[in-house]
Amino acid sequence: MLTLIPQLGIGAVDLAAAFLFLYGLHRMSSPVTAPSGIFVAGIGMAVAVLASFLYAFDVGAAARPNLPVNLGLAVVALLLGGGVAWWGGRKVAMTAMPQMVAIYNGMGGGAAGAIAAVELFGNKAQGATALVMTLLGALIGAVSFSGSLIAWAKLDGVINKPVRVKGQQVFNGLVLLLTVVVGAYIVVASADSAALILAMPTWIYLFFAFALALGILMTLPIGGADMPVVISIFNAFTGLAVGIEGYVLQNPALMIAGMVVGAAGMLLTLLMAKAMNRSVSNVIFTNFGDVVAHKQGKIKGELKPTQPGDAGIAMRYAASVIIVPGYGLAVSQGQGKLYEFVKLLQMGGVSVKFAVHPVAGRMPGQMDVLLAEAGVPYDMIFQLEDINDQFATTDVALVIGANDVVNPAARTDKSSAIYGMPILNADHAKQVFVIKRGEGKGYAGIVNELFYADNCNMVYGDAQTVLIKMSEAVRGLGLPAVA
Amino acid sequence: MDFQISISGFVAIYIFMLAAFAGWVIIGHVPAILHTPLMSGSNFVHGIVVVGGIYALLNASTVQEQVIGFVAVLFGAGNAAGGYAVTDRMLAMFRTSGHPAGHDAHGKSGSVKSIHAKKH
Numbered sequence: 001m002l003t004l005i006p007q008l009g010i011g012a013v014d015l016a017a018a019f020l021f022l023y024g025l026h027r028m029s030s031p032v033t034a035p036s037g038i039f040v041a042g043i044g045m046a047v048a049v050l051a052s053f054l055y056a057f058d059v060g061a062a063a064r065p066n067l068p069v070n071l072g073l074a075v076v077a078l079l080l081g082g083g084v085a086w087w088g089g090r091k092v093a094m095t096a097m098p099q100m101v102a103i104y105n106g107m108g109g110g111a112a113g114a115i116a117a118v119e120l121f122g123n124k125a126q127g128a129t130a131l132v133m134t135l136l137g138a139l140i141g142a143v144s145f146s147g148s149l150i151a152w153a154k155l156d157g158v159i160n161k162p163v164r165v166k167g168q169q170v171f172n173g174l175v176l177l178l179t180v181v182v183g184a185y186i187v188v189a190s191a192d193s194a195a196l197i198l199a200m201p202t203w204i205y206l207f208f209a210f211a212l213a214l215g216i217l218m219t220l221p222i223g224g225a226d227m228p229v230v231i232s233i234f235n236a237f238t239g240l241a242v243g244i245e246g247y248v249l250q251n252p253a254l255m256i257a258g259m260v261v262g263a264a265g266m267l268l269t270l271l272m273a274k275a276m277n278r279s280v281s282n283v284i285f286t287n288f289g290d291v292v293a294h295k296q297g298k299i300k301g302e303l304k305p306t307q308p309g310d311a312g313i314a315m316r317y318a319a320s321v322i323i324v325p326g327y328g329l330a331v332s333q334g335q336g337k338l339y340e341f342v343k344l345l346q347m348g349g350v351s352v353k354f355a356v357h358p359v360a361g362r363m364p365g366q367m368d369v370l371l372a373e374a375g376v377p378y379d380m381i382f383q384l385e386d387i388n389d390q391f392a393t394t395d396v397a398l399v400i401g402a403n404d405v406v407n408p409a410a411r412t413d414k415s416s417a418i419y420g421m422p423i424l425n426a427d428h429a430k431q432v433f434v435i436k437r438g439e440g441k442g443y444a445g446i447v448n449e450l451f452y453a454d455n456c457n458m459v460y461g462d463a464q465t466v467l468i469k470m471s472e473a474v475r476g477l478g479l480p481a482v483a
Numbered sequence: 484m485d486f487q488i489s490i491s492g493f494v495a496i497y498i499f500m501l502a503a504f505a506g507w508v509i510i511g512h513v514p515a516i517l518h519t520p521l522m523s524g525s526n527f528v529h530g531i532v533v534v535g536g537i538y539a540l541l542n543a544s545t546v547q548e549q550v551i552g553f554v555a556v557l558f559g560a561g562n563a564a565g566g567y568a569v570t571d572r573m574l575a576m577f578r579t580s581g582h583p584a585g586h587d588a589h590g591k592s593g594s595v596k597s598i599h600a601k602k603h
Contacts, residue, residue: 011488014534021528022505028524029512031577038524038570045531045563052537062544070541070549077540077553078533081560089568100569101523104530108562111532114555118539118548129491235526242532243502247495249535250488255495256502257531263506264525268518358515365518369573377580383515 014253020044109144141241146215236265275358312470328401334464530563
């Protein structure tokens with residue numbers, strides 16, 4: 001009888017939380033309603049966490065003596081983990097958002113893996129089905145945890161080169177196989193405890209060691225520009241792991257929330273892969289960037305550098321400008337200076353739009369967030385399919401720190417690694433300016449023939465510095481503003 | 484009356500199937516411009532794992548279980564709180580030309596709220 005009220009309470013609150021998550025995510029489908037969407041989901045989370053303390057009324061006899069300590073530990077862990085992450089999330093620069101999301105995602109995967117570990121070490125998962133599900137959740141959660149940490153290290157520049165060795169895929173396959181074998185052994189051995197070669201905890205440690213290694217090995221060879229796909233995959237992985245552990249704990253709120261995120265992450269992953277015209281497995285298993293050592297046709301024309309001031313003034317006298325931001329803008333933190341420059345152009349009556357490629361930056365939609373941070377209204381920001389026809393009738397395309405997403409080779413050069421990838425038609429504009437640090441190649445390691453085109457001029461330098469010079473030049477003209 | 488939840492076999496698969504479908508449909512409607520907040524928002528949603536962590540920790544009977552359970556709650560709480568903080572911050576930044584309210588570093592500007600007031 002004592003357990004009846006807590007069970008009812010947890011059941012009702014978790015049901016409400018599941019609804020609030022779905023409704024909150026639904027409200028995120030428009031920039032207007034989205035802030036209230038995350039708030040609604042946040043309420044769901046808060047009540048679910050509070051209600052989970054009702055589990056205290058329902059603990060098993062073995063854990064009852066520990067209950068006061070465990071309650072204290074739970075509160076400390078909540079405040080510590082929540083507090084540090086909250087502080088980090090409030091502080092982090094918008095340009096560092098991808099690595100922050102990777103960290104939080106890794107934490108979720110780690111939590112799912114840890115729950116599975118408690119179940120396994122405590123021998124709480126009874127029956128083959130429950131055991132298999134626990135192990136599956138542990139595997140996916142652990143891979144997501146260690147993989148996300150590597151993704152964070154890559155995005156943060158701690159690891160700045162893809163680590164690739166020969167036979168890596170075979171080796172990774174072997175590690176996966178070993179993990180599965182150890183997992184299968186755990187299932188078989190628990191059914192027939194006489195068959196143990198080593199003590200059970202040893203096998204569980206081995207299982208987690210292999211799973212964690214797999215996440216690291218999988219992520220190490222993947223390059224920076226493929227990170228939008230990788231982050232989406234690990235987001236989906238963590239969701240799946242949470243959903244599966246939800247089943248193990250018989251908690252439908254975890255099952256629903258986890259699976260919703262799993263499906264959402266998969267959808268995003270497919271969208272990102274499609275935007276690169278590559279399959280998901282190609283992103284994960286191909287050493288992209290290495291394979292492009294093929295001969296490339298002679299490129300006609302030459303690079304024509306120009307001064308920032310001259311380019312800025314040319315844009316001030318144009319009727320229309322489309323700006324293509326890329327990762328280089330994020331690196332230089334130039335988004336604020338960019339919008340200052342854009343406002344100067346607009347005051348002069350120039351029509352300015354932003355064109356964002358789906359995989360520009362290091363996570364889906366990163367450019368949109370950076371522009372929003374600078375204060376650019378979102379009705380000035382256009383996605384590839386909505387703006388691509390307009391380049392042909394535009395005076396100036398300004399490409400900032402983007403390369404492969406405007407490389408015409410994707411349209412024409414069948415031998416190119418990026419052939420077939422939808423690109424922004426910046427080359428169709430009457431005049432193109434490209435702001436770029438130096439003459440280096442893009443992520444794909446392919447020479448960009450756009451840079452050599454007759455209508456293209458290069459402006460070398462750090463994006464932020466260049467944009468400041470452009471603004472100075474336009475101000476220096478002293479032209480009257482158009483109302 | 485029994486309020487103990489018991490999900491097994493096909494019921495679990497039904498729940499998974501319906502939830503996956505709901506996630507797919509709901510996320511399919513989100514415009515590309517919101518993909519980053521969407522990702523961190525869904526990242527926040529799987530922070531619900533903290534509830535499972537609390538369950539595991541409260542039921543821990545050995546020191547080993549307590550340690551791992553503590554880690555589970557620590558990470559789960561970090562996932563949830565961090566995911567909420569960054570998503571909320573990002574979403575507060577999106578505004579239209581009609582509401583060019585000055586940029587507010589804390590992301591809590593009135594502009595987004597005033598859009599709400601108009602549309603609802």
